[in-house]
Amino acid sequence: MSKTLIKVEKLKNYMDGEWVDSSSGQYASVTNPATLESLVQVPLSSEGEVDQAVQIAKRAQKSWALVPAPQRAEVLHRVGLLMKERKEDLSQILTMENGKVIEEARGEVQEGIDMAFYMAGEGRRLFGQTTPSELKDKFAMSVRSPVGVVGIITPWNFPIAIATWKSFPAIVAGNAVIWKPATETPLMAYELTKIFEEAGLPKGVLNLVFGSGSTVGDAMVEHDDIRVISFTGSNDVGRNVAGKCGQKLKKVSLEMGGKNAITVMDDADLSLAVEGILWSAFGTSGQRCTACSRVIVHEDIKEKLEEQLLNEMAKLSIGNGLDESVKVGPIINKAGLEKIEKYMEIGKSEGAKLLAGGYVLNDDKHASGYYFAPTLFTDATPDMRIAQEEIFGPVVSLIPVKSFEEAIEVNNGVEYGLSSSIFTKDVNKVFAAQRDLDTGIVYVNAGTTGAEIHLPFGGTKGTGNGHRDSGVAALDVFTEWKAVYVDYSGKLQRAQIDVE
């Protein structure tokens, strides 16, 4: 039934307002991870097509930058309305290509809608500053200017939300965009681009080039006329991208992994904490950079927490996310499944105790997809690989601690710094935790996932390089600050000399 929502068999690139076949003639097949049925063919474009898109974008950007920002914002407003109108269809297609359960798919599409209206609002602000001048009859201000042509490289785990976090601020700020989505999830890119087209975005302002990271992504990173790269994905690829951009003095915004923890103190509301852990650890099958993969638990309540968690985990239904009753969907692909499986052996050999799950599901109901059983390890120590490395699957490890101070130390003792959470009723601990947790996002009495678009999204340490997606902070990635001085004194004044 839902497959009829997919109206194309072979995708095309979108350049200069036209849908065009890739000149490479090469395609990859995209499959539904819940059923392994083929959904669509996606082009594997060449480096030359990136250059073609850049030349188009350079021309289009010049006139787009001259359109008043409130008018640019109106296009985003229309994009938001169209997304809202098509929310259910988009959500079903998202579930088919990515596997996340339909409730989460709806949440992700809603995030994109929220982002459209939020960034449309920014088109009426794009605030700069005015400051007093040191001199008489002189006016001083700063304004945001577009950077030019920007490249966005997006992952498969949030194929529409992350694309909106990046493309909407870029476009409202007056840039032209080259977008390379993950090859695993091209349908959301196709649908969002069609919406832009219908919303009246001028030709050439958004150019969609499908293809592999190593060819299309790398060509974008290497292209001298793409002045910003905004990337979300794995740590290895992100570091590589950053190195290349650094050599070219190209602005680069990176959002990479996490090893996020929920801390449960001895005074916590345990049922609430269990709910938070279930949603954050097993939602999206743990394939979120904000997923909870460590639970730091006060030793006095460890056994109670284990018991309640096991009870609730037993109720989770695992299957095709289009079924409304399913809570945990499949893993994106075979490589992802094998990576998770490898960590089961690592965890056991390190001495962690496996309490639930730990295996690929291949009974009759699950054999036709990539399913992994929600997994709980306990008695993990902070230095174990399962407590340090990003697994990107429905796997969570309990680490017992004796005190609040130790919990903070364990939380911060990983290479990443994206999201953290604490369950406690003690207001003093709440405020100390939000100060001391070394992550870009802190939750109190909630899980580690569920970021809202009007706040900055990103993290410290190995999670990124100091930039943020989403919120007003995203505009810093896609604009240059320009300082403007207007001297109306009629004489040449020099600040350091003329001040009395």
Ligand SMILES: NC(=O)C1=CN([C@@H]2O[C@H](COP(=O)(O)OP(=O)(O)OC[C@H]3O[C@@H](n4cnc5c(N)ncnc54)[C@H](OP(=O)(O)O)[C@@H]3O)[C@@H](O)[C@H]2O)C=CC1
């Ligand atoms: N922080 C997050 O939200 C995410 C983290 N991850 C982590 O990464 C692991 C592997 O996932 P994977 O999808 O392979 O992540 P990648 O980092 O490989 O992919 C992210 C994006 O980068 C592109 N890309 C890949 N290689 C290059 C390159 N050399 N230059 C430029 N762009 C490139 C990919 O293209 P393509 O795939 O089409 O080749 C994709 O669009 C996961 O298991 C997880 O640990 C993954 C996704 C999101």
Ligand SMILES: O=C(O)CCC(=O)C(=O)O
């Ligand atoms: O969980 C969230 O709040 C957002 C997650 C996300 O964007 C990601 O995992 O890449």
